[in-house]
Amino acid sequence: MTLDEKLAQLVGFWVDQGDEVVAPMAGEMASSTAYAEATVHGLGQLTRVYGTRPVDPIERADWLWREQRRLVGETRLGIPALVHEECLTGLAAWQAATFPTPLAWGAAFDPDLVEEMGALIGASMRELGIHQGLAPVLDVIRDPRWGRVDECIAEDPYVVGVIGSAYVRGMQGAGVHATLKHFVGYSGSQAGRNHAPVHAGPREIADVFLPPFEMAVRDGGVRSVMNSYAEIDGMPVAATPAYLTGVLRDEWGFDGTVVSDYFSVAFLQTMHAVARDRGEAAQLALEAGIDVELPTGDAFTAPLAARVRDGQVDEAIVDRAVRRVLTQKEDLGLLDETFETPPAEIDLDSPAHRAVARRLAEESVVLLRNDGVLPLDAPRRVAVVGPNADSAEALMGCYSFANHVLAHHPGVPLGFEIPTLAASLTAALPGAEIAVTRGCDAEGDDRAGFAEAEAAARAADVAIVAVGDRAGLFGRGTVGEGNDVESLELPGVQRELVERIIATGTPVVLVVLSGRPYAIDWALAGEGAAAAALQAFFPGEEGGPAIAGILSGEVSPSGHLPVSLPRSAGAQPYSYLHPVLGGMTDITSADSTPALPFGHGLSYTSFARDGLSVPVSVEAGGTFTATVRVRNTGDRPGADLVQLYARDVHASVTRPVAQLLGFARVELEPGAGATVSLTVPTSRLAFTGREGVRIVEPGAVELWVGPSCAERETETEIQIVGEVHRVASADARLVTVAVER
Incomplete structure (x- = not known):
């Protein structure tokens, strides 16, 4: 491959952008490069073919299939373009089903249903020739003043990770690569302002912001990650190898592609001011670990080519990204696709879509x-x-x-x-x-x-x-x-x-x-x-x-x-x-106690939870099972959310007064009961210790089950024993649930 052919695989092109300003600063960042000129050497991705303006999906699919045939037949290498779309509440295209927003996914506490939704969205996308979806958002809510809270799942990292990973499994099971957003720290912005600096310390990053992404990488098998616009302690994530390479690839073993959030490579020059020009911005991003510039090629084309040719950028770094992109296309079957027959009809809002949308909406209220x-x-x-x-x-x-x-x-x-x-x-x-x-x-x-x-x-x-x-x-x-x-x-x-x-x-x-x-x-x-x-x-x-x-x-x-x-x-x-x-203490007159706590939710029936039981002790690094009895004590059917919380009584660093360990939705008829068993790896109680390493410490842990984080309806205690356990990559991260009726 020539250098130009390599770089062509590392960029997207927004064919329909024009006057359709549907992304931040899109008008200011619009490329003047004509599409025909941009695809002479091939193309990495097509940006929002269906999702930029209202287009008939069948007519647009016919255009896309013809365009893919042109790329295969008229460029020297014959490599098709990968097509990506937004899909946070369903495929963002005209006539497609619109599902509840991610905050509603969190309110439903039903990962299996979210996985089913992800599979339906992915199937629609695959039928239209779309290969990558820009979802889910795994930012942990820290401040409701932030406008993008409706894109987030929860304020609890574990809930975000479990439900986000379910969405990933559903979508990727349908043959479309999911993309985790926004890696990392984006939702911790100063005063809840979009694109504002993030002042989180390394412990908060490690214990709050990173775990959902780690779960989706290691347990969900996600194939794509998108960087955050954020700058953390003065370091823009898009130019920080410690996150995009050190944590993501070296520690977690991620081997997929990293795509830039829209215009974030250019933002290294225009907003963060850590690059003198687009070429330096491209170098910083590429060296940090970004493989693909989206939505266009403002930096990764001519500006980056110039720096490679004058020796400022090692072409081996370009090759690294190209290998990842071509591997992704091969995994998706793109390199063998002939694009002979576009869909003649498609139902993007089928009865199956609507049934899942209805169930998820009902469970989320x-x-x-x-x-x-x-x-x-x-x-x-x-x-x-x-x-x-x-x-x-x-x-x-x-x-x-x-x-x-x-x-x-x-x-x-x-x-x-x-x-x-x-x-x-x-x-x-x-x-x-x-x-x-x-x-x-x-x-x-x-x-x-x-x-x-x-x-x-x-x-x-x-x-x-x-x-x-x-x-x-x-x-x-x-x-x-x-x-x-x-x-x-x-x-x-x-x-x-x-x-x-x-x-x-x-x-x-x-x-x-x-x-x-x-x-x-x-x-x-x-x-x-x-x-x-x-x-x-x-x-x-x-x-x-x-x-x-x-x-x-x-x-x-x-x-x-x-x-x-x-x-x-x-x-x-x-x-x-x-x-x-x-929280509220006697040494401040300001009360931060919420009006209603995390986990609160009433029903038309009532539930009683009792008999929480755990072993006396568990080895640090081991696993224990907590069992609790739940009964429907009312006169109507209903679903209870069994919530198991913990508090580390004493630790070497300060710990939360409550932490959700695991949860389970349990449907019960009036008068019926069930025994719920939650098998909990002690890694759920891990935290970043004084030496900057995630550990499980020995000591007493209070456990309780109740209708929210603030109410202890049935409680007990367990002792973690043995030596301090350093959390390893092979350690379990997920709580498993069994319900015996």
Whole structure:
């Protein structure tokens, strides 16, 4: 291969970019290179063929197959291009299914269902000739003010790793390579601001941010990783070999490809200012371990070629990346593909897609409070109020095709069915008179609709008030990439609307449709509280029917908070994984205690958990089994989330006051019980010791099971004995679960 042919394999090209500004700074970074010129020597990747603008998938597939045949037949080496797309809430393409956002995956605590979803998404992508998906996001939530929280799974690294790895297995089982985002530390940004510096120390990086990625690499077998935009302690990740090579490849044994987040190579010059020009940026990124520049070749083509030819860059580094790229294409079957017959028809939103979307939406809705008003008891008149009451967009996340792309194409239909909450309630309550009124917008200070909303509520037996977010990007919307906030109050005048409706005296069911948790403690307790409150994190195309099913009683809620419900923005950043001094103490007047804790979630039935039992001791580095009995003590079927927590009583460094070790969803009929066994490797209690090495220390560990991290319903203690155990690559990382009924 010539140098130009090698470099051509290390870049993407955004064929449809043009005026479609759907990525950060895309307009400013747009390449002036014509497509024909860019593919003379071949091409590594095609960027978002289906996901940049609304295109008919069959027509676009026909174009793609012809273009691949051209690359095979008209370039010297005949190597096809790898095609990548966004797929965080389903394939981001017109007419494709839109699933719940990752924060809803976390709320469902159901890895098997997420794996099933990943397989469906991957199958759709593979049928359209797509080879790589830019998901899942494995950033651990640290600050809900950050706009990209709706792309994240949870504030617990283990939950993120287990559920993220399930998505990887599902997608890759369908023949599409998943891509972990954003390696590493991205969500720890200063004050929750996108692209802000990260001030995490090496212990926080090792014990909080890295574990989900390690699980997805070692246990999930992921084939691609994307770098973070972040700079950690002044070091941009895109130019840091210690992460992209030292940890990822040398320690974990990752042998796939590392792709750059969009424009992050150029950002080494334009935003981080650690490179003088694009050529130096390319050298820094390539030497650090980035193999492919996305979405275009601003740095890895002519600027990098010049530095190789003048001797500043060793061509062996280029060869290393090219070998990885060609290996990936070979693994995907691209090198033998003839591209003879594009799909003649395809259903991107099949009954199977919708069934999984419905189940995941139902399992993800969290019942925060209920004074008995739910489930609804055949109301005659229902007021459905709020900016999210009759909005399809309010059900979808930032990286849904509708909010990410179609927002730039007003008038283009969504291309799939997505019933609003109001429409779904009308269907679920056929005997009720439904009055729908907006009240106010998601943003702004217009109160003109308040009076109509209050009148509708006064005339009703119950008022469903749907508030929250409108997802978008970079100032368009209230949450999403670039939409960071300083306050965690509901956007605009929504709180005032809720309080006015509550003041009518009609029982109010608050439904929060959002991409982040908001400070709504005022609606959860006290005289001004709502009668009931539900939290739904962008539940997708079947979210309306799912919520309506829960409100009507057809479905019993079973979601649990994957992130603490904050008391205020001033308490951020906050994590339930805090040491003693990270919580409320007698030496500060500021209370960071959340309004509701991690793991909280109510049901229409009740559960009792007792008899937590473990061995007296376990060897450091060994494994122990915890068993607990759970019973459905109510009169309705339901699913309990068994949550096993631990606290390291004394350690050589400060440890969290609570840490989730493992979890299990258990479906139980009224009066039924089950014994749940969780087999726990002591590596779940590992931490980075004083010497910077992850260890398991001997000592006492408190264990408990309860309805959240804050409640010890049944508890015991285990002693870790023996010598300090240094965690090895072969150590187990996953808790296994067995349920005996």
